[in-house]
Amino acid sequence: MLLEFLQWLGATRLGIAVAEDWFPKVECVHVIALAAVVGTIFLVDTRLIGLTSTRLSFRNISSRLLPWTWAGFILAVITGFLLFSSNSVAYYENGAFRLKLVLMILAAVNMLYFELVTFRTVAAWDGAAKPPFAARFAGVLSVALWCGVIMTGRWIGFSL
Numbered sequence: 001m002l003l004e005f006l007q008w009l010g011a012t013r014l015g016i017a018v019a020e021d022w023f024p025k026v027e028c029v030h031v032i033a034l035a036a037v038v039g040t041i042f043l044v045d046t047r048l049i050g051l052t053s054t055r056l057s058f059r060n061i062s063s064r065l066l067p068w069t070w071a072g073f074i075l076a077v078i079t080g081f082l083l084f085s086s087n088s089v090a091y092y093e094n095g096a097f098r099l100k101l102v103l104m105i106l107a108a109v110n111m112l113y114f115e116l117v118t119f120r121t122v123a124a125w126d127g128a129a130k131p132p133f134a135a136r137f138a139g140v141l142s143v144a145l146w147c148g149v150i151m152t153g154r155w156i157g158f159s160l
Contacts, residue, residue: 006088019086030079034153036072038146040065048139054129058122087160096155103152107145114138 009015018026046052047061084091091097118134125131131139 002092003089006092009085009088012085014082015085015088018082023083023086026079026082030076030083033072033076033079034150037069037076038150040069040072041142041146044069045139045142048131048135049143050130050136057126058131058135059126090160091156094156094159096152096159100149100152100156103145103148107142107149110138110141110145 010019043052044062044065047054047056047058053061114135118132118138121132125135130136
């Protein structure tokens with residue numbers, strides 16, 4: 001059933017148009033969107049780790065940057081889906097693609113845990129140059145996971 005859906009998706013007008021005409025343009029927008037996501041996330045994460053912007057509160061940094069992160073993420077998801085539609089069966093069977101999705105899910109779990117657990121105590125450490133271990137760990141883990149997303153994304157292009 002999944003294989004039939006993937007074959008159908010690749011045979012749609014959209015899948016064919018991306019494969020035949022739009023792929024380079026969509027990929028360019030995807031890379032720019034991912035750069036916006038990762039660039040803003042890294043700034044937030046390096047503040048969490050205590051490496052940068054230590055004179056600014058975490059909430060100040062995150063409130064300014066995370067709207068840009070979400071905008072870039074939405075654009076990256078849309079363009080990622082378009083790229084996927086161009087050759088959905090091959091992408092689905094690609095190990096690098098699957099690993100990229102797993103790393104993105106782990107990054108989301110890390111973010112959810114941070115938001116639901118660690119962030120609840122932000123008032124106590126918001127202005128501290130060195131946040132508590134749980135916040136620093138979330139920042140380090142986020143950087144590692146997003147570096148993995150970038151690496152596997154590049155790997156996809158060389159393994160299709």
